Amino acid sequence: MSKARKRKKFLVALAFILPFFILYTIFTIWPVLQGFYVSLHKWGLMGKQKFIGFDNYAKFLTDKNFWGALKNTAIFAAITTPMLVVMAMLLAMLANRGTKMKKGLRIIYYLPSVLSVSVASFIAKYTFTPYTGLMNGVLHSLGILPASKELQWLQDPKLVWISISAMTVWWTIGFSMFLYLSALQDISADIYEAAALDGATKRQQFFSIVLPLLKPTTWLITLLQMIACFKVFGQIYMITGGGPASSTRPMIQYIYENAFEKNNMGYAAAMSYVLFGILLILSLGQQILQRRGED
Amino acid sequence: MKQKKTMGHWALNIVSILLAVIFIAPILWALAVSLQHEGKQIKSVVDWFTPPYTLSNYPDIILNSSVPTWLINSLVIAVVVTVLTVVFSSMAAYAIAKLHFKGSSMFFLYFLLGLMVPGEATIVPLFITVNQMNLIDSYAGMILPSIAGSMNLIIMVTFFKGIPNELLEAVEIDGGGAATTFFKIVMPLSKPIIATVSIFSFVGSWNNYLWPLLCAMSSKLFTLPVGIPTFAGTYTVDYVKPLTASMVASLPMIIIYIVFEKQIVAGMMSGAVKG
Structure with a gap:
């Protein structure tokens, strides 16, 4: 190929790449570097104030609110991840049975996932409100909760995690259910038949055939859910505002409050790198898992 | 393989439907509430779902908000x-x-x-x-x-x-x-x-x-x-x-x-x- 043609080819390729390259560099890569620069400064909404080295990093190591937010995020991940995995598998199996309601069940189980985060949060918030909300109302009607008693779903520190976790599973489980459904549909009917011929009971089929074959999907959902948990902000911010008494405040909310309410962007940027590190490890795990699944 | 209509089959049907009801209930409730007159006295949860209904909340939101x-x-x-x-x-x-x-x-x-x-x-x-x-x-x-x-x-x-x-x-x-x-x-x-x-x-x-x-x-x-x-x-x-x-x-x-x-x-x- 002549030099001129090579040059032309390169310029054409560049023209195709450039629009995305520019956006990607400015809005995805540059903030990672800029964030580090910001984290070395006292930095307010109006801009740079002064260079303070690694003081922002030293500060969060002894900030009990930072550790509290990290703990809350970890609690949230520890509760919702197993809940979501087990429920998603159950829903997928129920919606995969050869009944007439199959299609209806799939649509209904996924329906909450269609709601925007704020709608889902407000429906949940009102559902969990005492006296007039749906949850206590139903419990009263069924006689589970005495008429004189109201459960404070969002104020009681013991109940609040249950409420938020239940809402999150309700709102986000649809996608994981479909991941399990597509994995279940990849299991050939022959395998079940062969197992049945060998005299395996339904229970044995589940534990020695279905569960092992679903293992890659289970890992994928577990990691995706843990990633989602460390990114949690919207629903908690709107339902409890991080309360009662900061007991549900997640990492991103604490970063948000420092940057935009306490005017301390340098500190917020420094804390962001902890979140970055956690998410990096989790998403590396996810990448490795998916690459392995493709081969 | 033909599925036998056993007790287990019906139990699973009931669980499927029960879960579907739980999943859709908050959405249906929100819909029912949106059809109520503002300021209605709510004595039990059933009151949210009972008539009289009204559609007047919708034009109000669509035109005035x-x-x-x-x-x-x-x-x-x-x-x-x-x-x-x-x-x-x-x-x-x-x-x-x-x-x-x-x-x-x-x-x-x-x-x-x-x-x-x-x-x-x-x-x-x-x-x-x-x-x-x-x-x-x-x-x-x-x-x-x-x-x-x-x-x-x-x-x-x-x-x-x-x-x-x-x-x-x-x-x-x-x-x-x-x-x-x-x-x-x-x-x-x-x-x-x-x-x-x-x-x-x-x-x-x-x-x-x-x-x-x-x-x-x-x-x-x-x-x-x-x-x-x-x-x-x-x-x-x-x-x-x-x-x-x-x-x-x-x-x-x-x-x-x-x-x-x-x-x-x-x-x-x-x-x-x-x-």
Whole structure:
């Protein structure tokens, strides 16, 4: 190929790449570097104030609110991840049975996932409100909760995690259910038949055939859910505002409050790198898992 | 294998239906509340579901509140984000996968880095960057960062690599350039992957909360996720108006989902496996 043609080819390729390259560099890569620069400064909404080295990093190591937010995020991940995995598998199996309601069940189980985060949060918030909300109302009607008693779903520190976790599973489980459904549909009917011929009971089929074959999907959902948990902000911010008494405040909310309410962007940027590190490890795990699944 | 209609079969049917009721109950409740007169006395949960009904809350929200503006903002931003994501990502992906030029693997590695950058962890410097560009409180500021992720590009590179080179060379021999090949051959062959990328971009933008919360300052630029809480916050006791607003905000998506369920799920799943 002549030099001129090579040059032309390169310029054409560049023209195709450039629009995305520019956006990607400015809005995805540059903030990672800029964030580090910001984290070395006292930095307010109006801009740079002064260079303070690694003081922002030293500060969060002894900030009990930072550790509290990290703990809350970890609690949230520890509760919702197993809940979501087990429920998603159950829903997928129920919606995969050869009944007439199959299609209806799939649509209904996924329906909450269609709601925007704020709608889902407000429906949940009102559902969990005492006296007039749906949850206590139903419990009263069924006689589970005495008429004189109201459960404070969002104020009681013991109940609040249950409420938020239940809402999150309700709102986000649809996608994981479909991941399990597509994995279940990849299991050939022959395998079940062969197992049945060998005299395996339904229970044995589940534990020695279905569960092992679903293992890659289970890992994928577990990691995706843990990633989602460390990114949690919207629903908690709107339902409890991080309360009662900061007991549900997640990492991103604490970063948000420092940057935009306490005017301390340098500190917020420094804390962001902890979140970055956690998410990096989790998403590396996810990448490795998916690459392995493709081969 | 024929399933025997045993006790177990019926028990599982009942569990399926019970779970379906639990999943749909909050949505039906919100719908029922939106059909009630404001200020109705609620003695038990049943009262939320009983007549008299009224539709009057709906015109009130649609005509006298900002909810329709936010709905339109959400839709317009989601559509623009989707179109630009498809166009820019597929152009770059095509160059990397099919225009064998010097440095293409360097570009690919550079774009792979982006998969490791969680947007949530760079939100503070992103705000500073966008602010320095004077794009805070503008549509451009809300849209551009949403099309800068490299996930879709990587999915597309994988897909484009599967298109046989012979097909593209035939066009080149006929005198067509890279642009002709791209629009006439590559794009039409890539409908499935474009559908997948579109669904992810649209849903991602539709549900984006943190960035519009920071970027949109004036109420006329709010998207639904940002607007709904400010609207609901003005009603502390009565849920009728906030839940009517929630329904106005959700019904378009619910209807689109129910009508196109099959296509949406197929698109989502092929992306999830390929991604």
